Amino acid sequence: MMPHMRQNGGYYKMAESMQGLKRTNRCAEVGTADIGREVTVMGWVQKRRNLGSLIFVDLRDRSGLLQILFDENNIGTEGFEKASSLRSEYVIAVTGKIAKRSGAVNENLKTGDIEVIATDLRILSEAQTPPFPIEADSNTKEDLRLKYRYLDLRRPDIQANIMMRSRVATLTRAFLANEGFLEIETPMLCKSTPEGARDYLVPSRVHPGHFYALPQSPQLYKQLLMCSGYDRYMQIARCFRDEDLRADRQPEFTQIDMELSFVDIDDVIDVNERLLAYLFKEVLNVDVQLPIQRMTWQEAMDRFGSDKPDLRFGMELHDVSDVVKGCGFGVFTGAIENGGSVRGINAKGQGAMPRKKIDALVDFAKGYGAKGLAYIAINEDGTYKSSFAKFMTDDEMKALVTAMEGEPGDLLLFAADRNKIVWNVLGALRIELAGQMGLLDKNEYKFLWVTEFPQFEWSDEENRYVAMHHPFTMPMEEDLDKLDTDLGAVRAKAYDIVLNGTEIGGGSVRIHQEDVQERMFRALGFTNEEAHEKFGFLLDAFKYGVPPHAGLAYGLDRLVMLMAKCDSIRDVIAFPKVKDASCLMTEAPGTVDAKQLEELSLDIAAAEQDDK
Incomplete structure (x- = not known):
């Protein structure tokens, strides 16, 4: 001593x-x-x-x-x-x-x-006095806590989250190993490929002017492992995407990644339902009721305005287009005539909401593309306050209220536009209202499989159809004939697993037939030469015998966030980035010296200065 x-x-x-x-x-x-x-x-x-x-x-x-x-x-x-x-x-x-x-x-x-x-x-x-108390449920601003993350990580609630994450990863490995999965690492330095988010690029010193990309997922490698006969693969994989951040996104994140051979949708869903039930029982002592409910993408959008619906509460969408198609309100009729729809949600018991709060909901809806938001507030005596009643007859109003299952004390909210905008607006509004009404119980876990996603979605930016998931997703067999005639009607053998309104994982059956893959590339606008230039190694592998295969990847960060009842994945990641993809603790990203740039054959262009 x-x-x-x-x-x-x-x-x-x-x-x-x-x-x-x-x-x-x-x-x-x-x-x-x-x-x-x-x-x-x-x-x-x-x-x-x-x-x-x-x-x-x-x-x-x-x-x-x-x-x-x-x-x-x-x-x-x-x-x-x-x-x-x-x-x-x-x-x-x-x-x-x-x-x-x-x-x-x-x-x-x-x-x-x-x-x-x-x-x-x-x-x-010994220790200096820390800049904030080391205690659970800290009220300290997040930026300060992240600057001193090594101190923040001492807080009991954060430590519990990080330990839960470790336990989830350990149990996952053990469960999948028992199911015959092999843990195989795939490269971190890959070739940049299109049809996804922006890549993080890594310049090569020994190949001047050439770049690696950090993996957005191990997708191509795990398909190649199926071609190589490994049958069942898994990996706790680090992935990188250069995209805008929000509460449940980070530039680097972790996937529970898997791929299986000689399977179809039901086989993938079966093993993953049992995995989820095992994790929730072991970690939280929560019993997940199996089988988990399934719902097609179309049904999810029509009922909830979202492909990741939160089933902890109702407030489903009502399509009232047929009810109002002949009414005198031009906003409704115009939307229908232009190929859109009129849909609404019934906020039960909110009919006395002050006008100021209703106006705030209108502004909220505009943030999701709405031009406005129509409403009917039903008074306790059955009379109405409405933003559009003067354009409607009494019979039309009564018919609309009946279609919405409106009762005294209810607030009915409507959006009228193209379906995509109406779904986005009401889907987001439904969640916003549920939060205000206290309907989001973090102690309740509602799982859902969403299936039969569209194979393609239209990109206004590129003026063409792009793959909703990725170009290796198998279309529904009964829709194969539409690959050459009606891309918007093609459904994919894709599936997402949703928990409490958050997508925690997604996957698909992959294309393993060369002719179907070629048709898929043509539908996406690739020539044979372009397809081989970008994916030649995969297409070449498919010439040597490829089994039918399918896979799924979970966002480990999102899954643990929900299990730990947190609002942000930053609370379950040891050293997270903030919204501009920077690290407040290490001050990354940073500059490098001229010698390093010279070795990489790089030159930094000076940013243009605005002298005005």
Whole structure:
């Protein structure tokens, strides 16, 4: 033990060594069964209370808190003086005997009925006062917490999230291994391919002017592994996408990735339903009812305005186009005449909502492409307040309210436009209202498979159809004839798994027939030469015998976020980025010196300065 000295009338501390000392237990891994046993525990000082003749310290490590009692009669004068010098976040080692708590029992603490009566104390490291309290449910601004993420990660709730994530990954590996999956790593330095988000590019030093791309997913490699006969593949895979961020997105993220040979949709769904049931039971002790409900993409959009509907509440969409097609309200009739629709949602019991809040909902809807939002507020006496009643007859209003299943006290909200806009607006409005009405219970888990997605979606930016998922997704067999005639009507053998309105995973049956793949590329506007230039290695592999195969990938971050009842994936990732894809702690991305750029044959173009 290193010496301690008095200096200027105070107590001068020097960091001590662990030499000869070994931790016997984590703080919260002892209990009443250990009373009378000598233990050595180590961790961070959460709080110190000096009562004069006694000093109490709450010691914290990743397992939880343990109360330490320092009594001069047990630890001696020097040890007691050291204990009196302890401050928040000091790192200490304590040896002593576990005893029944001398004071009141803390029923909120796992170790609330015991304490350690210290006989030895070593101060392993001192600490400055942290910039924010190390405590659960912190009110500190996120930017400050992320700047000092190494301190934020000490908070008990964040530690619980990170440990849950580790447990989910470990259990997943064990479950899939037992199902015959092989864990195989795929490259991080890949070839850049189109038909997806922007790639993160990595310049090559030995091939000047050439670039690798970081993988957006292991998609092509896992299909090649099926061509290679590995039958069932899995990987906890790091992926990268250079896209705008939001609460459930990061530029680098983690997938639970899998691919299976000689299977169809039902086989993939079966193994994944059993995986989800296993994870939720083992981690949360929640029973997932199997089989999980399935719903086609078209039904999901028509009923909920979303391909990832939240089933924890109702408030389904009503298509009232037929009811209002001949009415006098031009907004409704115009939308129908232009090939769109009129749909609404019934916010039960919200008929007395103030006009100011209704106007806020209108502004919210405009953010999703609406030109406006029509409404009917039904008073308790059955009369109406409406933004468009003057354009409708009494019979037309009654028919509309009946179609919406409106009752006294309800608020009916309508969107009229192209279907895509109407779905987007009402789908988002449905979730917004559910939040305001307290309908989103984080303790409830509602799973859903969404199937039969459109194979293609129209891109106004590129003025052509693009693959909704990726160009290797198999169309429904009964829609193959439409690949040459009606791309908008082709359905894909694709499936997403949705939990509480969040897509946590998605996959598809892959194309394994060369002629179907060629037709798919033609539909996407690729010539044979362009297809081989970009995907030649995969197409060549398909010439040597490829089994029917399918796969799925979960967003591990999103899955754990929901399991941990968090609002952001940043709370379940150890070192996340913020919305501009930067790291506040390390200040990445940063500049590099001229020599590094020269070695990579790169030159940075100076940004144009606006002198105005």
